[in-house]
Amino acid sequence: MVDKYKFFEPLRVRFAETDLQGHVFFGEYLTYFDEALTQYQHAIGCTYSDLVAAGVDMFYIRSECDYKSRAFFEEVLNVHARVGQIGNSSVTFEFAAFKAHNDELVATGKIIAVTIDPETKKPVRVPDEFRGAVARYENSKE
Amino acid sequence: MVDKYKFFEPLRVRFAETDLQGHVFFGEYLTYFDEALTQYQHAIGCTYSDLVAAGVDMFYIRSECDYKSRAFFEEVLNVHARVGQIGNSSVTFEFAAFKAHNDELVATGKIIAVTIDPETKKPVRVPDEFRGAVARYENSKE
Amino acid sequence: MVDKYKFFEPLRVRFAETDLQGHVFFGEYLTYFDEALTQYQHAIGCTYSDLVAAGVDMFYIRSECDYKSRAFFEEVLNVHARVGQIGNSSVTFEFAAFKAHNDELVATGKIIAVTIDPETKKPVRVPDEFRGAVARYENSKE
């Protein structure tokens, strides 16, 4: 699974993100995925700010997370991100978080976003700049 | 959908739970679901503490959330919860959050939990007390 | 100390708010205070929305919290709130959180807010409506 992802963002588990079971609270993974998504957009060269500047906002319509093992305070998670699919007005981001020190898979998941008109909040076509940026990044060698 | 749920927990949106888009941050819904799950277990008479006292802990193995509309600061969400399915060592909790003032559906979702041995962290059979408590609660009239 | 406060908001500790030490994460108390502040403004009849509608926003310029004892999952905290002082453009809110079941003091604290012009972000005089609402509430009997 790792080799299908070109991008990852390393995130170190904060004390605040743990719960009384001693590991990362299950809800925090959505924040990790979201932060990896943010940085993935930098990697491909079409950031959230670029979209907003181009007159398009993004709302999330679905999230999924499968918890594969537990992560602990101070462990570094390499949160892999990629775009799995682009529809007319939706983008499916996929994630896989591995422990940096031993490659253990901690969680996988998805976020499905729709691109919207900031005024009407209605779906609009995913901009070509974004489509192109994803294609160039994901299809480039190395 | 509302009438299939017997239980709900009202939760008012806190300022801390909003983000720069002006609505509730998408990750917060898992916390809302988790809090409704906690209170659902009180309603059926078999709490998390009861399980732990009986020698069983719970880990979550999957979460899903579908975002149907946006919720805002100070709005009260009635977060409905029920058990959808109980397997050998897994329990599927289902959720639906509606705005209290107008019944608008905001989010639906699932949390799948496994019951585990606190020492070995291995799955164990869902205790009969929990199965019985769910059955009594969900099957009772009114 | 309890009897100097007329208002409190009961808040039950969520699983998400605990950390690996088994108690409430120290940063969560600011969220508790903030939520009590929100509800205090409802009690006095001059809410955050009322201020915004009247053309005034609020920024926080200082917070303090003293941790007196530990709070645990599912415990209900009665978070007391009042206004300690009102300056030209600043309001000092004071807080004290007690366990509902045994009156144990868990935390005390302060939030100092400034009222600002939403456009310029410069301090403006605390509106008379707010001053009056605080005075009426805090000075009324029972």
Add this chain to the structure above:
Amino acid sequence: MVDKYKFFEPLRVRFAETDLQGHVFFGEYLTYFDEALTQYQHAIGCTYSDLVAAGVDMFYIRSECDYKSRAFFEEVLNVHARVGQIGNSSVTFEFAAFKAHNDELVATGKIIAVTIDPETKKPVRVPDEFRGAVARYENSKE
């Protein structure tokens, strides 16, 4: 102020950390300070895990934060940390967060911790290893 701190941890503002006012929620700064504190202890060579392994835990008894300006999504904050004072069983950590791109001061603050016996939860003397590690780090040149 910057030049009195030898250590800082760069932290990039996450979407989850913003609120409806468009900037970082005031409570998040305690999480930032706490994360900088964690990494400061790595820098001096006496980590939280080292303390726990040596039979000493830490509880926080006070926090303070002064908000000097607003921080926004994706801005990098260099969160400076140092030990201001060590008492018999208490340690005062001091913090100052600056924007990386323009050195603007965003927040200053303090966390006062007490070292405790993990069993009795009673204060114990701050270990000499910690005192020595702080002294060596803060007094070393460059």
